[in-house]
Amino acid sequence: MNEPIPDVEALITQIRAAVREAGADPDDPQKNKAADPDDLYENLRLLNEAHLVGQSRGRGLRHRFGRFLFRCLAPVPSEINAVHVRLVRILNRLVMALDGRDTITAGELLKRTRQRQDLMALLSDRLAELERRVQALEQSSTGPCDAASVADAPRQ
Amino acid sequence: MRIAFVAPFYGSRAAGGAESECRQTAERLAAAGVKVDVLTTCLLDLHHDWRVNVHSEGIREEKGVRVIRFRAETLDWRPFVSLNSRLLAGETLSESEERQFIALHINSFGLYRHLAKQASRYARVIFIPYLFGTTYHGLQLCAERSILIPCLHDEPYARLRIFQTLFQRARRILYHSAAEQRLGQALYGPDAGRGLLLGEGVQTAFESDGARFLRRYGVEPPFVLYVGRKDAAKNVPALVRDFCAWQRTGKTKARLVLIGPESVTVPPGAEKYVLDLGFLPEQDKKDAYSAAAVLCQPSMNESFSLALMEGWCCGRPALVHGRCAVTREHVVAAKGGLYYENTAEFGAMLDYLFSHPETAQAMGEAGRCYVRRHFDWPVIIRRWQKEVLSPSTAP
Numbered sequence: 355m356n357e358p359i360p361d362v363e364a365l366i367t368q369i370r371a372a373v374r375e376a377g378a379d380p381d382d383p384q385k386n387k388a389a390d391p392d393d394l395y396e397n398l399r400l401l402n403e404a405h406l407v408g409q410s411r412g413r414g415l416r417h418r419f420g421r422f423l424f425r426c427l428a429p430v431p432s433e434i435n436a437v438h439v440r441l442v443r444i445l446n447r448l449v450m451a452l453d454g455r456d457t458i459t460a461g462e463l464l465k466r467t468r469q470r471q472d473l474m475a476l477l478s479d480r481l482a483e484l485e486r487r488v489q490a491l492e493q494s495s496t497g498p499c500d501a502a503s504v505a506d507a508p509r510q
Numbered sequence: 511m512r513i514a515f516v517a518p519f520y521g522s523r524a525a526g527g528a529e530s531e532c533r534q535t536a537e538r539l540a541a542a543g544v545k546v547d548v549l550t551t552c553l554l555d556l557h558h559d560w561r562v563n564v565h566s567e568g569i570r571e572e573k574g575v576r577v578i579r580f581r582a583e584t585l586d587w588r589p590f591v592s593l594n595s596r597l598l599a600g601e602t603l604s605e606s607e608e609r610q611f612i613a614l615h616i617n618s619f620g621l622y623r624h625l626a627k628q629a630s631r632y633a634r635v636i637f638i639p640y641l642f643g644t645t646y647h648g649l650q651l652c653a654e655r656s657i658l659i660p661c662l663h664d665e666p667y668a669r670l671r672i673f674q675t676l677f678q679r680a681r682r683i684l685y686h687s688a689a690e691q692r693l694g695q696a697l698y699g700p701d702a703g704r705g706l707l708l709g710e711g712v713q714t715a716f717e718s719d720g721a722r723f724l725r726r727y728g729v730e731p732p733f734v735l736y737v738g739r740k741d742a743a744k745n746v747p748a749l750v751r752d753f754c755a756w757q758r759t760g761k762t763k764a765r766l767v768l769i770g771p772e773s774v775t776v777p778p779g780a781e782k783y784v785l786d787l788g789f790l791p792e793q794d795k796k797d798a799y800s801a802a803a804v805l806c807q808p809s810m811n812e813s814f815s816l817a818l819m820e821g822w823c824c825g826r827p828a829l830v831h832g833r834c835a836v837t838r839e840h841v842v843a844a845k846g847g848l849y850y851e852n853t854a855e856f857g858a859m860l861d862y863l864f865s866h867p868e869t870a871q872a873m874g875e876a877g878r879c880y881v882r883r884h885f886d887w888p889v890i891i892r893r894w895q896k897e898v899l900s901p902s903t904a905p
Contacts, residue, residue, distance in 0.1 A: 366622060369613040376610035378587075
């Protein structure tokens with residue numbers, strides 16, 4: 355059990371090597387940052403950083419006044435924040451599901467999609483079957499069966 | 511004596527069982543006179559973006575605990591997503607890929623440098639839970655004084671070979687339940703002299719008022735209560751399906767009340783007896799336990815189940831899933847309820863509990879005694895002091 359304790363810098367180098375091996379750049383976390391303003395991940399990251407109102411950390415007069423104002427209005431921002439926190443959690447979860455990181459939600463979504471597909475396939479089979487039966491009926495009938503003859507048929 | 515907890519997330523805003531256990535244990539040990547540091551990252555919790563350091567770096571005193579926060583590494587996680595997906599799909603990763611997986615997980619080089627410099631100042635360094643870079647890499651830097659609280663579930667991550675090394679290096683391993691310890695031994699080999707079945711602390715004495723809950727939320731009794739995250743990992747969609755099937759039998763009229771984060775799809779027509787109240791304040795949740803007829807824990811992935819214990823603290827009988835060894839063993843040991851394994855059994859067990867109110871009440875009381883005897887905070891803190899922190903138990 356008395357194993358040598360690894361040197362911390364050696365350990366960090368080892369972690370960085372594994373990260374590099376996985377195809378990421380450990381030295382420049384911003385390198386992969388997309389310039390696209392609609393980039394889903396970048397927007398989600400910014401949303402995670404800034405979804406709480408009244409949380410400005412600035413020291414200037416404007417920031418201090420802002421914080422004072424939010425304290426005075428305490429119940430309102432806290433209700434807004436409660437909604438924001440829920441929205442951000444849901445969005446995080448959805449993106450995780452899209453990425454396959456949240457396999458539970460992704461699994462549920464896939465299951466529901468599969469159920470819908472199965473239902474559609476079932477309906478399509480039933481329609482095809484009905485069509486076949488109608489065609490068979492038409493072929494087996496002795497006389498013509500057009501709209502006019504149906505309309506003239508006696509009703510009970 | 512100064513000890514340190516190492517956790518990826520810490521604070522009152524960090525949701526999750528391990529996070530709550532770490533905070534409660536640290537605060538209560540500090541209140542009992544132990545000097546406690548928590549070494550953690552600036553991340554918020556498991557459900558927030560891991561690339562966003564929400565808290566500020568530095569040292570803060572929080573309820574008698576010195577919390578030292580370090581920035582988490584903000585690495586590109588796209589390769590992590592790919593490895594994670596393959597792992598969860600049941601694929602076996604190569605050893606090199608396993609190392610990449612944990613290198614891309616939550617790591618903090620600042621935290622590791624602190625541990626390398628300061629670990630000798632701590633009598634014990636406690637890592638919680640197993641599945642994080644902070645635990646895997648941090649433990650390597652001070653294995654000789656390490657204690658691991660794994661919070662282990664039977665999940666694909668637990669089968670990674672790197673964790674075999676982690677469990678073998680840890681000088682002590684604190685388990686929440688006998689079933690969790692058996693899983694650890696089965697996966698990582700014997701832990702003789704290192705493994706300790708300690709359990710988890712529960713606050714057993716709290717005020718709760720069932721009538722207040724019924725008034726405030728307009729819920730009609732009787733109802734079956736579920737408290738926790740409402741997702742498939744906790745088997746909640748199956749609970750809703752089983753409950754609807756039971757209600758369709760028409761033998762006993764009851765409602766299912768769900769409390770906790772996330773949401774679950776309620777089948778059309780079942781809205782009248784399935785009430786999803788969402789995330790409630792702590793006091794309202796406790797009031798709900800008192801108002802409930804039965805506390806149901808359908809999850810098959812528990813290493814302890816705090817909700818089960820809290821339900822028992824209010825004297826409520828429990829219905830748990832029989833395929834979760836942890837909760838089933840609690841129920842059997844406590845004689846505090848019943849377990850089921852399928853829809854038919856689910857209905858039959860509830861029919862029994864509703865038609866035998868005296869037995870149900872006795873089960874609830876037995877559960878209450880079980881929690882007080884084994885998991886009351888003073889009991890757990892005494893065990894920490896005697897069996898984990900006393901000089902004779904030095905790793």
